[in-house]
Amino acid sequence: MNKNMVYYSTRGGDGPVTASEAVLKGLAADGGLFVPSWIPCFESSIEEMSRMDYRELAYEVMKLYLTDYTEEELKACITGAYDEKFDTEDIVPLAKVGKDYFLELFHGSTIAFKDMALSILPHLMVTAAKKQGLDKEIVILTATSGDTGKAALAGFAGVPGTKIMVFYPEDGVSEIQKLQMVTQKESNTCVMSIKGNFDDAQSGVKKLFANELLRRDAEAKGYQFSSANSINIGRLVPQIVYYVYAYTRLVAAGEIEVGQEVNVTVPTGNFGNILAAWLAKEMGLPIKKLICASNENKVLTDFFRSGNYDRRRNFILTSSPSMDILISSNLERLLYWLSGSDAAQTARMMDLLTMMGSYQITDEMRRSIPEFYGEFAAEEEVAKTIKACADKYGYVMDTHTAVAACVSHKYQSETGDDLPMLIASTASPYKFPASVLSAVGESCGDGDWKVLMGKLCQISGIAIPKAVADLYDAPVCHTGNCAPAHMEQSVRKFLGI
Ligand SMILES: *Cc1c(COP(=O)(O)O)cnc(C)c1O
Numbered sequence: 486m487n488k489n490m491v492y493y494s495t496r497g498g499d500g501p502v503t504a505s506e507a508v509l510k511g512l513a514a515d516g517g518l519f520v521p522s523w524i525p526c527f528e529s530s531i532e533e534m535s536r537m538d539y540r541e542l543a544y545e546v547m548k549l550y551l552t553d554y555t556e557e558e559l560k561a562c563i564t565g566a567y568d569e570k571f572d573t574e575d576i577v578p579l580a581k582v583g584k585d586y587f588l589e590l591f592h593g594s595t596i597a598f599k600d601m602a603l604s605i606l607p608h609l610m611v612t613a614a615k616k617q618g619l620d621k622e623i624v625i626l627t628a629t630s631g632d633t634g635k636a637a638l639a640g641f642a643g644v645p646g647t648k649i650m651v652f653y654p655e656d657g658v659s660e661i662q663k664l665q666m667v668t669q670k671e672s673n674t675c676v677m678s679i680k681g682n683f684d685d686a687q688s689g690v691k692k693l694f695a696n697e698l699l700r701r702d703a704e705a706k707g708y709q710f711s712s713a714n715s716i717n718i719g720r721l722v723p724q725i726v727y728y729v730y731a732y733t734r735l736v737a738a739g740e741i742e743v744g745q746e747v748n749v750t751v752p753t754g755n756f757g758n759i760l761a762a763w764l765a766k767e768m769g770l771p772i773k774k775l776i777c778a779s780n781e782n783k784v785l786t787d788f789f790r791s792g793n794y795d796r797r798r799n800f801i802l803t804s805s806p807s808m809d810i811l812i813s814s815n816l817e818r819l820l821y822w823l824s825g826s827d828a829a830q831t832a833r834m835m836d837l838l839t840m841m842g843s844y845q846i847t848d849e850m851r852r853s854i855p856e857f858y859g860e861f862a863a864e865e866e867v868a869k870t871i872k873a874c875a876d877k878y879g880y881v882m883d884t885h886t887a888v889a890a891c892v893s894h895k896y897q898s899e900t901g902d903d904l905p906m907l908i909a910s911t912a913s914p915y916k917f918p919a920s921v922l923s924a925v926g927e928s929c930g931d932g933d934w935k936v937l938m939g940k941l942c943q944i945s946g947i948a949i950p951k952a953v954a955d956l957y958d959a960p961v962c963h964t965g966n967c968a969p970a971h972m973e974q975s976v977r978k979f980l981g982i
Contacts, residue, residue, distance in 0.1 A: 486924045487571065488552070489503070489552050489553065490503075490504060490521050490522060490523075490525070490549075490551075490552040490553075491503060491521075491522050491584070492504065492507040492519040492520060492521055492522065493504075493519070493520060493522060493789070493828070494513035494514070494515050494517035494518070494519060494520075494828065495517040495518045495519075495520055495817050495818060495820075495821040495828060495831045495832075495835075496513070496515045496517030496831060496832040496835065497512070497515070497517070497518065497828030497829055497831075497832060498513065498514060498515025498517065498828075498832075499514040499515050499517065499519075499831060500513070500519070501515035501522070501552040502519070504521075504550060504551040504552060504553050504718070505551070505553050505554060505609075505612070505613035505616050505617065506613070506617065507519040507718045507719075507953070508551075508606075508609050508610055508613045508718060508719035509610060509613045509614060509617065509619070509711065510711075511711055511712040511713075511714060511716065511717045512712065512714070512716060512717075515832075516835075517817070517828070517831070517832070517835075518716050518718075518814070518815070518817050518818055518821075518916060519718045520718075520821055520822070520826075521550055521718075522819050524764060524822075525549035525550065525551075525671055525768060525771050526767060526768055527545075527546075527729075527768055527770075528545070528549070528979045529545055529767050530743075530836070531732070531733060531736060531742055531743045531744070533730060533731040535734075535736045535737045535743075536732045536737075537733070539567055539576040539577070540560075540563050540564060540567050541574065541852070542726060542730050543563045543567065543723065543726045543731070544556075544559060544560055544563055544755075546695045546722075546725055546726045546729055547559060547563070547722055547723065547725075547726065548756075549723065549768075550718075551609070552885065553616070553666040554609075554612060554616075556604050558612050558616075559627065561608070561612075561770065562605055562608035562609050562612055563605065564609055564653050565605075565608045565747055566604040566605035566723075567605070567695070570593055570600075570604060570639075571592045571593050571594075571600075572592050572950065572951060574593065575592075575734075576727075576730075576777035577589060577601070577727045577730060577731070578592065579589055579593065579731055579734050580734070580880065580910075581740075581885065582874065582878050582880045583874075583877070583878055584903075584905075584906070585890070585893065585906050585908055586735065586740075586905065586906065586907050586908065587620075587882070587886070587890075587908050587910040588727060588728075588731045588907055588908065588909050588910055589910045590727060590909060590910060590911055591883075591910065591911065591912050591913040591916075593636075594636075594637075594639045594951075594952060595632070595635045595636045595639050595665060595952055596805075596912065596913035596915060596916050596952045596953070597635075597636060597899045597911060597912040597913070597916055598758065598909070598910075598911040598912065599632050599633055599636035599637075599806070600636050600639070600640075601723060601724060601727060602715075602719070602720035602721075602723045602724055603633070603636040603637050603639070603640040603713065604636075604639070604640050605719075605721055605723050606637075606640055606713055606717065606719045606723075607640045607641045607642075607644045607647060608644075609621055609719040610647070610711065610719065611623070611644060611645075611647065611843070613648050614646065619709065619738055620707070620763060621645045621684075621704065621707050621708055621709040622646055622647065622648060622708050622709070623645065623646060623650045623708075623709055623710075623711050624647070624649070624650065624703065624708045624709065624711070624980065625637065625641055625648070625649040625650070625710075625711055625712065625713050626650050626652075626690050626693055626694065626710055626711075626712065626976070627649070627650070627651050627652070627690065627712065627713055627714070628651075628652045628653070628683065628686035628687040628689065628690040629651055629652070629653050629658075629666075629683075629686070630653070630657060630658065630683045630806065630807070630809075631653070631657075631658045631659060631662040631806060631807065631906065632662070632807050632912070632916075633713070633714075633715070633979065634651040634653055634658075634662075634666050634676070635662065635665040635666050635669075637649060637651065637713045638651055638666060638669045638674050638676070639669075640713070641673070641674070641713070642669060642670070642671040642673065642674050643671045643673065644673070645941070647673060648673045648674070648675070648677070648708075648979070648980070649673065649674050649713075649821065650674075650675045650676075650677070650975075650976060650979055651666060651674075651675070651676045651677070652677050652678075652679050652686045652689065652690060653666060653676070653677075653678055653679065653683075653686060653740070653974065654678070654679055654681060654683045654685065654686050655678040655679060655680060655681075655683045655966060656779070657682055657683050657686075657798045658684075659806075659916075659917070660934050661915075661916060661917075661918070661934060661953070661956070663678075664934075664956045664959070665952070665956065666963070667903050667961050667962065667963045667964070668955075668956060668959035668960065668961060668962060669962060669963065670962055674963075675963065675965070675975075676962075676963035676965070677963070677965040677966065677967055677972075677978045678903070678965070678966045679966075679967065679968075679969055680966065680967070680968045680969070681968075681969050685969045686969070689969040689972045690970075690972070692972075692973075693710070693972060693973060693976060694710060694712070695705050695905075696973060699973055699977070702977075702982045703980060703982055705982075706979055706981070706982045708982070715755050715757045715814070715815065716757075716814050716815060720757065721757060721760065721761055721764075721815070721818075722761075724757065724758060724761035724766050724932070725761045725762075725765050725768070726906075728749065728762050728765040728770060728772070729760065729765055729770055731745065731907055732770055732772075732907075735747070735907075736907065740905065741905055744771055745771060745904075745905070746771045746772065746773040746904055747771065747772060747773065747904055747905045747906070747907055748772070748773055748774040748775075748776060748893075748896075748902065748904050748905070748906050748907065749772050749774070749775055749776065749906075749907045749908075750776040750778055750889045750890075750892060750896070750906065750908045751775070751776070751777065751778060751779045751889060751910070751913055752780075752805065752808060752885045752886060752888045752889040752895035752909060753778060753779060753785055753808065753908045754807055754808035754810040755810055755813050755814050755815055756777075756785070756813040756814065756815035756816045756819070756910070757814075757815045757906070758909060759775060759777055760815045760816075760818060760819060762775055762909075763775055763819065763857075764857075765769065766856065767877075772856075773852075773856070773902075774856055774857075774896070774902065774904075775856055775857050775858070775859050776857075776858045776859075776860070776889075776892060776893055776896050777789060777857055777858065777859045778860065778861070778862065778888050778889040778892035778893070779808065779859070779860075779861040779862075779888070780801075780803045780804075780805045780808045780809070780813060780861060780862060780864075780888050781801045781803050781810065781861065781864060781890075782800065782801050782803065782810060782866070783798055783808050783859075783861035784798070784811055785813060785816070785859050786860055786861045786964055787859075788816075788859065789854075789857050789858065789859030790859060792845055792846045792847075792848070792850070792851040793843060793844075793846075794816070794838065794843055794845075794846075795843035796811040796812055796838065796842050796843065797842040797843060798811065803813075803864060803867075803884075804864060804867060804868075804884040804917065804920040804924075805884040805885045805887075805888050805917075807885060807911070807912070808885060808888065809889060812838070814952050816949075817831060817835060819970060820834060820846065820850075820853075823846070823850045823853055823854060824850060834846070841888050858896055860892045860895050860896060861888075861892065862887070862888045862891035862892055862895075866891045867884055867888055867891060867924070868887075868920075868923070868924035869886045869891075869924075870882075870887040870890050870891040870894075871884070871887045871921060871925060872924050872925050872926065874890065875925050875945075876946070879946065881914050881921065881925070881941075881944065881945035881946075881947065882910060882914060883910075883911070883912040883913060883914045883916060883917050883921060884912075884917050884920045884921065884924075885911045885912050885917075886908065886909075886910040886911060886912065887924075889908050889909060889910075889911075890908055891904050893908055913947075913950055913952075914941060914945060915938065915941060915947075915949065915950055915952075915953050918934070918937040918938060918940075918941045919937060921941065922940055922941060922944075925944060927940055927944065935957065938950065938953055
């Protein structure tokens, strides 16, 4: 029997709530993020976990956090999520390339790592709603710059008791990302382009959440709004699983001995994926260094070097757009733990970030995180990394993964640390074909995307994934476009309120 885990806001103004309440709420009432009241340890040994398949291991890890879900409920969520939507039995295969191990997190339905969490979040939410006797249909409202929108659509499509509405900037997503979204068929989905950029879409969605009249009208018709944003604890917890899985696969394959330390490099934007790796380490997984890889938006590199977080800088558009971010929301959880669960101090730092655009952590906090190493990769280094690996090993990686690979090699040559290196591989090269092709020296011109896919197939030797093949003759189902000021009307129309 598990002790009951409860969750508190990092800013002290919400909680205790149960896991399922935290999943349903998403963000804490005071604007903070929910954190578990302690970090649990594994209940089974690494040897035992090495004999589990992905779904068994997912239960073993997630049950420690989601303690108010029954065994039956949690297992049903897991089997509903990690099934044949993934194109491999392994769910997350490990590719050994040279001396590195690439943990391929992109074998789900939208070929980016967001699928790892967004394929289970709808199940966790619907179960939470049932547990709490919520008699309303959940309506997810999301703004996206590309990857999250499609992964959320795929996760919630056809899930009874839910509807999802996604807003994307009309000129701010790649052609493939747009096609992926507007071809979503299910009638509980709605996709709208916004006349504006991602910030307009995001602040528009925030306004929808704050709109009291809209909320009341929705409730009267049996709807409750919720968010699939990456700060939801229901997205963080499922991400811990694959780090444990990767380690146990290395053990099972005889690549490492039980207990041997490994290093992990994660291409980082919102700090969710790498925070999950840190939690795995805190739970007892033998990880030595957590290498935080940034693109040219290197706020986190500077933070780990100086203890100063400063977002007052130019936003740079790079070839790894899912990491183009200056406010890494999930870092708030790390700060909270580093401060010894001091919610008042965490709240002060977040206020400083909002008001001044920067904050400084104490020397004591800095000394307490020697396991983190921050570094970044410049655009030409990213392209070189893709080309070098393709030439030498015939392994073609995407731009986000290349940021991580480049930084992991910088770390190794700077420190001489040659422990086995696990690299989180967050997207299929098919998601960013133009950048990948130009990195390996192929001309793309203004070629049709189908031509690019054919070329990529030739040079990578990777079969065109189903997520892409499905787009070839998929009918467009969503053509809606509106000004940010008319988003409320679109929501009302979709819900019939
Ligand atoms: C979202 C995303 C990232 C960044 O992950 P965080 O959890 O936000 O740090 C990296 N790569 C890809 C392909 C992504 O979609």
